[in-house]
Amino acid sequence: MNTHLQAIKLVLARMLQKKLSTLMISLVIAVALCVPALFYIGVNHLTTFTSQLQSETEMSLFVKLDANNDQINQIKDALAANKAIKSVKFVSKDEAWQALKAKAETQDLDKNPLPDAFFIQANAAEPEALEKLKNDLAKLNNVEKVLLNTEWVKRLSAILALGKQIILLVAGLLAIALLVIISNTVRMQIITQKDEIIVSKLMGATNGFIRMPFLYAGMLYGLIGGLLAALMLTIMVWLFNQSIAQLAELYHSNFNLPIFDGSLFSKIILFAISIGWLGSYLAVTRAIAAIKTN
Amino acid sequence: MIKFDHVTKRYPGSDDILKNVSLSIEAGEFVFVTGHSGAGKSTLLKLIAALERPTHGTVLIANQNISQLKDSALPFMRRRFGLIFQDHKLLYDRNCFENVILPLHINGITGLDAAKRVRAALDKVGLLSKEKAMPITLSGGEQQRLAIARAVVSRPSVLIADEPTGNLDASYATDIMSIFQAFNQVGVTVVMATHDALNRYAMHKRVLHIDHGELKNEQSISS
Numbered sequence: 001m002n003t004h005l006q007a008i009k010l011v012l013a014r015m016l017q018k019k020l021s022t023l024m025i026s027l028v029i030a031v032a033l034c035v036p037a038l039f040y041i042g043v044n045h046l047t048t049f050t051s052q053l054q055s056e057t058e059m060s061l062f063v064k065l066d067a068n069n070d071q072i073n074q075i076k077d078a079l080a081a082n083k084a085i086k087s088v089k090f091v092s093k094d095e096a097w098q099a100l101k102a103k104a105e106t107q108d109l110d111k112n113p114l115p116d117a118f119f120i121q122a123n124a125a126e127p128e129a130l131e132k133l134k135n136d137l138a139k140l141n142n143v144e145k146v147l148l149n150t151e152w153v154k155r156l157s158a159i160l161a162l163g164k165q166i167i168l169l170v171a172g173l174l175a176i177a178l179l180v181i182i183s184n185t186v187r188m189q190i191i192t193q194k195d196e197i198i199v200s201k202l203m204g205a206t207n208g209f210i211r212m213p214f215l216y217a218g219m220l221y222g223l224i225g226g227l228l229a230a231l232m233l234t235i236m237v238w239l240f241n242q243s244i245a246q247l248a249e250l251y252h253s254n255f256n257l258p259i260f261d262g263s264l265f266s267k268i269i270l271f272a273i274s275i276g277w278l279g280s281y282l283a284v285t286r287a288i289a290a291i292k293t294n
Numbered sequence: 295m296i297k298f299d300h301v302t303k304r305y306p307g308s309d310d311i312l313k314n315v316s317l318s319i320e321a322g323e324f325v326f327v328t329g330h331s332g333a334g335k336s337t338l339l340k341l342i343a344a345l346e347r348p349t350h351g352t353v354l355i356a357n358q359n360i361s362q363l364k365d366s367a368l369p370f371m372r373r374r375f376g377l378i379f380q381d382h383k384l385l386y387d388r389n390c391f392e393n394v395i396l397p398l399h400i401n402g403i404t405g406l407d408a409a410k411r412v413r414a415a416l417d418k419v420g421l422l423s424k425e426k427a428m429p430i431t432l433s434g435g436e437q438q439r440l441a442i443a444r445a446v447v448s449r450p451s452v453l454i455a456d457e458p459t460g461n462l463d464a465s466y467a468t469d470i471m472s473i474f475q476a477f478n479q480v481g482v483t484v485v486m487a488t489h490d491a492l493n494r495y496a497m498h499k500r501v502l503h504i505d506h507g508e509l510k511n512e513q514s515i516s517s
């Protein structure tokens with residue numbers, strides 16, 4: 001344990017000696033972490049937003065205004081028999097009229113303009129299946145119109161799912177870049193500490209002892225970079241919320257992004273520390289093998 | 295303590311540096327290794343200090359066969375030895391105290407106990423007042439004494455010195471030799487390579503003379 005403290009002290013002293021280069025490498029790490037994290041925050045928030053929308057009615061079927069009760073019942077039976085349909089809610093034109101009158105100013109209207117309507121939940125969620133069901137229902141007698149309410153939501157969520165995959169890809173690429181950057185930085189340090197490594201080897205230092213300060217250096221770069229990334233994300237999300245607030249107000253929405261996401265931030269920091277550890281491990285293991293004692 | 299049995303050492307692409315060397319060094323001895331430069335003195339020292347493994351033959355250190363030791367066990371074997379080099383191999387980015395404490399950290403000794411031992415070692419070589427000085431500000435003789443302090447601080451049972459006085463004035467060299475003598479008197483085994491076989495401190499000491507990789511004669515130099 002003391003040996004670990006000793007190594008950390010040594011690394012911190014060296015970092016303080018080279019404040020500028022420590023800051024630079026940490027900034028590079030922070031920016032590389034920020035890019036996928038920012039996308040993630042946006043996509044993640046839109047996903048929760050759209051999944052709320054999806055729980056509402058999927059399809060609306062409007063009956064022709066002149067249809068009588070028998071014809072309506074025929075449609076009802078046809079819907080009940082359709083295996084692609086999960087549930088149906090019937091709202092008669094009178095019910096809809098009452099609801100509308102309760103909600104809005106309707107003095108100008110002296111006659112009910114609303115049709116009878118069925119609100120349908122389908123079993124399938126795939127756009128193709130819904131499209132087919134919609135076409136089938138539109139062919140029924142006395143049906144004025146079938147609307148697929150959530151079509152755009154489905155498309156959006158498909159795009160968002162694609163977005164998530166792209167984020168993973170970008171994050172993966174940036175992780176490789178980070179690995180290279182960190183292991184290169186540590187490699188430069190190893191070159192400047194070469195004498196120390198040689199002398200330590202001569203005195204019977206184990207590879208673990210030699211590796212330790214470099215591993216802590218890599219992990220500290222990750223930690224500082226991760227903390228910087230969390231700070232930068234907080235500022236960016238705050239600025240975004242400021243500018244979106246006015247727009248959201250126009251739509252009577254309080255859409256904004258969560259400013260402090262502790263779970264995301266701790267994941268970013270842990271990820272950065274792991275990358276730092278791995279990068280320096282690769283560099284130092286290669287260097288130890290390469291540096292001969294004589 | 296140290297036993298060579300028909301040891302041959304060859305580096306990849308080289309001729310035999312050491313040929314069929316057999317010798318044994320007992321605990322508490324003071325042994326000189328002599329020979330012209332390139333004769334194989336340094337290689338012999340490296341084999342003794344477990345820095346290299348023999349190509350043929352066996353090297354036994356404290357009854358352990360170096361050829362059969364795992365890589366991971368070698369560092370622990372090396373800690374039995376204090377090494378001193380002609381070029382000191384000091385670390386110039388840290389002060390005297392920090393140079394000497396390094397072997398203790400390698401041995402897992404830290405804190406007050408380590409500091410005490412560092413000061414004791416610096417005191418033995420007469421550098422206690424310079425613990426905060428950077429090595430580059432010391433004279434050649436002082437740097438070599440610092441290297442000795444670093445070699446003895448972890449209390450090794452064997453001191454191995456490769457031409458420790460090679461670069462020094464006669465008066466400094468006398469200094470250094472008397473320090474080695476003092477350690478030998480308290481029971482530390484000393485193995486020292488020197489190209490100067492007539493070193494006056496070699497009196498009554500065993501001399502291993504190496505000529506073109508062969509151990510020529512074991513002699514005791516008397517004045």
